[in-house]
Amino acid sequence: MRKPKIVVLGAGYGGLMTVTRLQKQLSHDEADIVLINKNDYHYETTWLHEASAGTLHHDRVRYDISEVINRSKVNFVQATVEDIKTEEKKVFTSEGEVEYDYLVIALGAVSETFGIKGLHEHAFMIANINSARQIREHIEYQFATYKNEEEKKDERLTIIVGGAGFTGIEFLGELGNRVPELCKEYDVDPKKVRIVCVEAAPMILPGFDPELVKYARAKLEKKGIEFSIGTPLKEAKADSVIISKGEDEVEEIKAGTIVWAAGVRGNPVIEKAGIENMRARVKVEKDLRAPGHDNIFIIGDCSLMINEEIDRPYPPTAQIAMQQGEVCANNIISLLKGNDEGLTAFTPDIKGTVCSLGEDDAIGLVYGKKLMGTKASFMKKVVDNRALHMIGGTSLVFKKGKFKFF
């Protein structure tokens, strides 16, 4: 008798959670499990701002997939997913076709540039290990070049960060700590360095508690970071950005480095596959299945769920993706057992949100309690270690966890 085949696309937080839960609960003869991922490693998307700034080496931000999957139960295929043909129940990858009975789409988000001119060409995105590494090296190269060029171009040492949301602010926090190190490493006068955050919205960290936001901004400004708020970025050029300062007024800021951290959209494979979507995200059913597709689950960045309390979508976070992975695994097992009626409805359980401001500082709301400074920073590391623990257990926490608490 042919075993049912479960194919999981993506080894991010959601995908790995699904696979580790499936391998724990299913025996060899109950199903074939296939995990498809572009790299042979998982990376911590929520730590990429550190690798990008250079405050944490990228090898500390990733681990081998083989460390957390049970090879005797899970067949890992390293390949890039290119398309899905839902009628044929097939996934098309860079390494060939894979058939499925049940499909879990746990592919990651891509940067959203909102059609802003020049961004795709001239801005770096904090998207994955490769791009984070390039940002780090680009900034270091700007410092090294500045020090060696005959006619000093001060603008080389200006870094523009587009976006004052979660990623933008966390990246700024790291840069604030990193710049003094860079100045020492390259013998550069710290007064020559400028870091400017450009945000279209009228505030930073929209949705966060105002008291915490005030604390964050003050701490970042103390590190020398400038904020240009309520001023949309209009265009990125090779060596500058143009920002709107009012009706007809614009300002050009020369900059050696432009990093865009202002938005993400779902994975383009969703659009290619023809599944109904909004910006490549699918408004999933309560049981996490794609509407009209009984055998396709969508979790993580490509899933869209409305928080009915505020009538806005939940943000794509690691916390929700992992919770979805658990429910998704359980629901697939129910289906395998023919229990179509017993699928669990997913409800996010938001334990809290902590926004880092560098290794030693943070703000957060945890179980309804406001935190800032070292307490919040401690909690951030607990959250980071918890994600490692949920996927890879204690041994992974010891290997890749964050323990420099003070």
Next chain:
Amino acid sequence: MRKPKIVVLGAGYGGLMTVTRLQKQLSHDEADIVLINKNDYHYETTWLHEASAGTLHHDRVRYDISEVINRSKVNFVQATVEDIKTEEKKVFTSEGEVEYDYLVIALGAVSETFGIKGLHEHAFMIANINSARQIREHIEYQFATYKNEEEKKDERLTIIVGGAGFTGIEFLGELGNRVPELCKEYDVDPKKVRIVCVEAAPMILPGFDPELVKYARAKLEKKGIEFSIGTPLKEAKADSVIISKGEDEVEEIKAGTIVWAAGVRGNPVIEKAGIENMRARVKVEKDLRAPGHDNIFIIGDCSLMINEEIDRPYPPTAQIAMQQGEVCANNIISLLKGNDEGLTAFTPDIKGTVCSLGEDDAIGLVYGKKLMGTKASFMKKVVDNRALHMIGGTSLVFKKGKFKFF
């Protein structure tokens, strides 16, 4: 009574040797000693190929000048020397004028591009800490960018080294060790990397023993380095070099990094000062004074001395510069004492030459004995530590010496 004023320009091997010998032999009331240098640190020119390749951090390649001078006897001025007016006995610097009674010109060499088109614009030179650091960062940025770009440009990972003389070969030795590390750091397939050495002369390391040269070439080729010998570099472009392959034949090699390590000339200040010179080097008298200038000594890279055994100039080496520094200091002291007739004639005492092929390998001729492999590599480190010892004594050797012998 006014004390005679001795001004030393440059804190390289020759300049520091002169100053440390003068401060040891002269008391406070015998002379004013002024040392003028662009940076507040000395760097090991002979180790720059390591900092450029990234195999040794640039902070290991330099030390503070304050560590080796006696501040109570020597007045250190951090300034860039811009001109010398010999009739007025004045040095003009970025920080103002300085008068002298006795002048020691120990300024360093600059790269010689022999008028080759595009070299100045598109090639890096292994010239000082700043340029070495930029080369290291440039190469790392090429690897990081390659890994993150959508359409892979393999030529990004090609490094052209112009020149198979001493510096070129030592740099190639370090690159051979560094590239496997870079491939690991940036997840790049080593097969994609090319290192090509382009040399106009018909052999590598001209003047070296043929058996040692053969050993060096074989070892470097084993590390994947290609040699294009007897093929002058005609032009450097932003992303390629053009080399002559015969009468009318040329070859273009696309490359992300071009490093020119094929020649140096004296310091341009010599030419500006109007002292008779050849490529900014002055054919000094036996007592190291500039012809026609009783009170000006020229040592190190800007001095030119003929090796009469082979009727060719001695190469500008650290070994000779330091020996000159000692004689120069003694001769100044003789002049101070009114003993114009008792000046010592300088004769280089070449103890040997060791060319490194990476941390773990080298070739050399020491006291007439041929060495290769670990023995030569050991001797290279002895030579490096000896230079530290001569200028800064035992404490400097412990601080900055090389002890990883095997």
